[in-house]
């Protein structure tokens with residue numbers, strides 16, 4: 001039942017204290033790994049740890065059971081200290097089948113632990129995973145501490161005597177056996193998960209009983225048999241006091257818009273067409289009809305943005321959500337929104353490109369598209385969220401800027417932060433900054449729709465239904481003094497400058513760029529958007545190791561750039577710009593700050609930066 | 624109390640912008656017919672919105688003293704859908720051309736009809752691309768010589784009505800560009816109809832496709848070549864009102880009253896409100912006579928009605944009244960200060 005090497009290695013020591021741990025649960029799509037991982041991270045968060053998670057689904061919807069490409073995984077990083085990424089390599093791998101082991105072994109730190117369901121290592125599954133020999137029997141796992149458990153058998157035993165369970169239910173609950181074991185190993189309470197069963201399966205008491213039994217069985221199995229050489233303890237992290245929840249980036253984005261709608265007193269309209277990895281924002285917003293959210297699944301991305309433009313014309317807070325190829329389709333309509341100066345938020349959850357590219361992988365390669373992907377001189381605000389939780393803030397901010405400056409705003413997130421989750425200190429609507437708008441209710445004499453606010457240059461917003469303000473807008477150039485169609489050469493030039501200046505002045509409404517760790521010195525690490533967690537943990541680690549000459553400046557505002565950008569750049573000897581693309585932001589900086597040398601650091605593998613590669617590079621430059 | 628709707632005349636819907644269509648273009652007739660229809664409808668001026676795409680026809684909103692948007696090529700139905708869903712109180716009109724609606728905007732055109740949002744679409748069908756100076760369009764005929772088909776067009780055309788009915792249009796009307804009185808009345812009916820109404824106007828382009836409808840629309844032949852249908856009335860046409868439609872097997876046939884024992888009673892009676900579009904499809908396809916008037920007007924639930932009902936249902940059941948209720952619900956936990 002349990003391998004001898006482990007039985008003989010009974011634990012007598014108190015739990016070892018760890019600062020952080022990375023655990024990956026992997027198995028077949030049907031093994032419930034997402035649920036197992038979520039339960040572990042929620043429980044740890046409630047215990048007080050900082051957490052960050054990342055799922056890894058197979059791209060096939062129903063991949064053949066046991067196949068290499070049908071492996072589903074969920075990674076959890078927990079800590080008694082600040083945790084800012086889901087982690088690179090793992091301390092514990094829980095593999096429910098051979099395919100899971102095979103595809104994830106690369107990530108296990110040498111000498112660390114792998115728990116496997118021994119029962120699943122049968123001939124059929126080994127063949128599907130393309131193992132010539134059983135890895136549990138040859139010495140290919142020599143460098144790891146392997147705990148083999150007959151999980152399927154033990155689950156069946158635990159469930160003996162419960163009425164109404166078929167084989168499917170039985171084999172589906174073995175993930176809870178694994179979870180029980182891991183709970184014991186890390187000294188976690190089972191209560192949260194048992195509560196979860198009670199709520200989720202309210203009407204199916206036999207399922208509650210079955211899952212609870214198996215969870216307990218796993219927990220006590222680990223404890224009583226003392227088969228696990230170490231237990232670990234991770235104390236609560238120092239987090240700011242408050243009420244928290246674990247939130248996924250896409251959910252946070254959706255909620256940021258809910259908040260902005262409520263705060264601004266406008267109704268929320270979403271026009272969207274499904275595309276990975278942006279679809280979850282649509283999935284979330286369609287649920288909230290109780291707040292009056294109008295979520296419209298259109299016939300394509302063009303209709304998605306077009307319907308949003310219509311809704312904005314009619315006075316709603318209008319948004320459209322998409323990913324790379326979808327943004328390409330929206331380009332022309334986005335130019336219209338820019339030209340008729342209506343508030344609109346376009347969310348682009350970036351994925352690997354070009355074309356269909358790597359739909360399920362992350363990348364930051366749509367920055368140029370966001371900046372320039374339209375015909376004519378067509379500036380819009382471009383901002384980027386940088387963590388799963390701050391997707392909330394930047395969705396809110398995107399809405400605020402769109403409404404306060406009467407312009408489209410592109411909000412960039414990416415697959416990495418959109419699917420990742422982390423604790424969010426919940427923000428109440430009352431705590432959020434005010435959102436102004438430019439709605440006018442009455443016409444002054446000689447009123448026209450392109451009259452502008454002196455400070456922001458935002459035009460006024462006259463909404464259909466308002467008597468006396470009937471007017472026409474359109475994609476044709478208009479006279480700056482009447483709003484009527486105009487082909488006058490000078491007027492076009494002035495209007496072009498005006499639209500550019502309007503975006504430039506957004507600088508007065510956004511925060512200055514901040515630096516962390518060092519505000520002057522030898523090396524400035526620059527990043528933007530979703531790479532924040534990776535860059536922050538790397539620079540932090542170096543700072544703790546004594547490199548006090550490295551600073552980090554992470555950008556959330558890209559067009560316009562924060563006012564003080566030049567000032568910050570001037571305080572460092574070397575500047576490295578890290579991006580998951582072939583060098584886009586670095587060129588925007590070069591364009592804006594000629595005379596400063598920017599070193600590019602790029603990765604284009606559909607993967608986030610790994611800690612090691614950043615540390616190595618930064619050390620070299622900071623010498 | 625709601626203020627009573629002001630008594631408007633067509634002049635209230637015109638503005639000071641110089642109309643820039645070619646002299647003699649049917650677009651003028653359509654503009655005036657719309658301006659005449661609106662006062663009859665009883666809608667407040669500030670509640671009227673015209674959304675157009677791109678094309679000669681799409682200049683239309685600039686000439687209306689209402690809210691309006693001259694948008695981008697082909698996308699007006701999608702923009703108008705957003706306007707209407709955002710504010711269902713508005714009277715929303717889509718202005719589009721044959722290229723705008725059936726070439727570049729084909730996708731939005733069929734989907735807006737399928738969804739049945741309460742919009743009015745006026746399709747200016749001149750069987751040509753006017754604004755870009757005379758290329759063939761999806762309604763140009765095979766063999767037609769245009770700037771982009773100097774040896775004759777080889778692409779078979781769409782019939783807008785057939786396409787629309789195939790896309791589940793609940794309201795379809797067709798009218799000649801030189802019949803302002805009937806056109807005005809059709810616009811009034813279209814606006815009163817709850818759901819997407821599509822009106823195809825056979826619009827003569829005097830510059831690039833002059834006379835393409837004369838064999839049906841010329842005053843001298845109009846009564847003999849067109850059958851103007853009205854719901855509940857027998858389908859009679861002809862200068863002498865002696866011709867009509869009968870069904871022979873699965874085909875429509877023209878019969879003459881007084882010949883072969885045919886009386887008025889033998890003629891088909893037009894039922895625009897029938898759910899089954901089979902007869903409407905046959906009427907739309909007929910080449911002699913060309914059927915004009917309101918061919919289909921089937922009352923059906925609109926998208927807004929379904930959405931409203933769902934929203935009310937969800938609201939009633941939900942405990943979430945404010946975003947805070949959602950944010951602080953479910954799996955939340957406290958972190959205490961030291």
Ligand SMILES: Cc1ncc(C[n+]2csc(CCOP(=O)(O)OP(=O)(O)O)c2C)c(N)n1
Pocket residue numbers: 677678679680681696719720721722723724747749751752753754755760
């Ligand atoms: C994206 C885009 N492609 C092409 C054009 C050029 N264009 C403008 S109008 C038009 C055709 C218009 O034909 P139709 O819709 O029949 O309108 P009409 O001018 O005949 O009223 C074309 C091809 C454009 N404005 N935008």
Ligand code: SF4
Pocket residue numbers: 643644645647648649650679680749753754827828829830831
């Ligand atoms: S080109 Fe044709 S459709 Fe366009 S305005 Fe002139 S006559 Fe009318």
Ligand SMILES: [Mg+2]
Pocket residue numbers: 678720721722747748749750751752753760
């Ligand atoms: Mg045309």
